[in-house]
Amino acid sequence: MTHDSGTQDSGIKVGSVAEAPFAVHDISALLADYISRLGNTWIEGQISEVRETRTLTFMKLRDTQDESTVPIYMTTQALHDLNWKVEQGARVIIQAKADWWTKKGTLQFKILQIRSVGLGELMARLEALRNILAAEGLFAPERKKELPFLPRRIGLICGQNSDAMHDVIENSKRRWPDVEFVVREVPVQGPTAVRQVCDAITELDAIDDVDVIVVARGGGSFEDLLPFSDETLIRTVAACVTPVVAAIGHEEDRPLIDYVADYRASTPTDAARRIVPDVVTEIAQLRNLRSQMFRAVEIRLSAHAKDIATIRSKPALAHPSYLVEQRIVQVMNTRGRIGNHVLNKIDLLQAQLVGAQTALRTLSPQGTLERGYAIVRDHDGTVIRLSDSVASSQRLSVRVSSGEFDVVVQ
Template identity: 45%
Template structure:
């Protein structure tokens, strides 16, 4: 390698042509880290090993897949060594240390403190109170499970009995049910992100009608991921009805409280997710028997009522109801006819009498006796010879018709009947 001149004093002064060699950078990193103060840090213990007078372990975050390598002297860990194992929660007081040759960052601890079960339970209770105050455990937000889902989403361990318990028992109850299975890590550092991602993936699948999160039994520490805040909130945001089947009956992670249904075991979840075809057939048969018995009972009661009414005289001879009314109607019709006939006869006699009177008083009857009515041209009746003039046309009406005449004799004074003075008619 050719010489490039003096090295830059500051990292900001380095260039592609004037870089720092690793041997120059590593001590600077080590020196910078060495000036960092010690810190108390908490995490879950993994890969716990002892070599001579030192304990080596990995301290991982329970929410994210992040971890740190820690070295602890045997003397500093002696008070909790008998209770310490993978999965325990530990708080260590450690100083960061950079290994120049390996380029690794580790922490050298000088004091440890085991986070006991009581403290973990207190933290879970505090989180439970916070989530409960937000309403994530309220009953009114829980959705009913579908009666017969066609596709069931299942989140379970990659290896374990939970999958077998759920699938075999569900298909024994309803053979047609289909499963969309997501096998994930259910304990350890990858449990929370993998279970959360599996729930989100199944929730986004439109075919999945219900999701079951199942895990077999385990220690309290093994079930801690299912009380993780991030996982619980992801389950609360799930739009698909969710069943929590974590551990056994006495286990109660926070996922049970936010789920739409809590199953005491994975087997119980299988009983909740689909109905039992045998039980449904028995219920259907029983319902059919009850319906048939109800219908037959109703028919029997109605037939008995019908027979009772048919046996009554009024139905045996229905005309009995109308005969009295028919007789009364016949009497009324006969009475009406007699009354109308008498009225018509009396009216006929009165009419004949009035007709005779009219005929007797009628002008036509007078004309029949030989009298005549003389009228002027304007229709006025002539009552006095003085009313007409010589040569005036007149109309004469007799019983059988009328004819015209002309006055030929001057008007004279009235003379007694039969005297001279006649008028010559003119047709």
């Protein structure tokens, strides 16, 4: 026997031991009582199932980023009274109260209010998120990484056996046949898309020889592309070390991945054109460059040949002995001029010497003596110029042209 307090007459708490278990209806009633005390809550999600009966309409509300779902219901009359149609795939916000169905032992959420999340509201949310991420610098041009000229391997994230995958691979191989891909086929829409695309990006980023990652999808509706504007996905791309190319293929409403990616391709085909060079174009450019180099070398060689011919045409090189002979003539001429100059100089000096000798003879005392004159000196060597300066019996010295002798004054 149990009491309202949840204990038996023996004082044992019901449910605490095997000898005193709860009855199913008791535990169900306890859960109903507990859940009934929970308040109302607002929940956002996507309608995934709709099952309408005469009195109630049952639906599943699915998380927009995960596989989680919760059962919800509302009266069929209230559903019909709405001025918009609730259908599978619709994105809604509901005010609901948790409701435990005692007999079935199931939890349902009773819809008290339901609002449609319209396209305008979604776009406004994305614009607000875009502004926040831009303010953090995630879209800044200086963060963009250069794509490699010729990647060793290319990581490709796309839908299962999708056209986008074939477009990227086929167009890339058409441009560069030896290109290698590491492909990760994942859901690109739906509740698991964000998580699986993020996991694929992280996995490919960790592979050393994957030099660029392409996230590709062949367009779709605005709602289908919402995973590529998810904040978690955007931050995963921003943190990626490997350059990322976004090839979502939607021109009008660009998902936010286009802003954070290192390169935004308009289509998967455009991505193929960007990630690998065209081998035909490269070969043509190499041939053109080779031709230009050959022409440049030929022009240079021709110019040098003309210079050599000009040099060789000069007399010094055409007749090497000419320059020596010319120098010999110049040396001989110079030597002749020097010899004549020296001889002329000697003749001049000789003439000057003869003139000086003649003058010297004319002016020297010896010349005077030779003309019959004599020089008289006393014993001190003083020249006697006046007769009054000598005395009788004074001994004097007389110098004539041929010698010298003594005399005595009488």
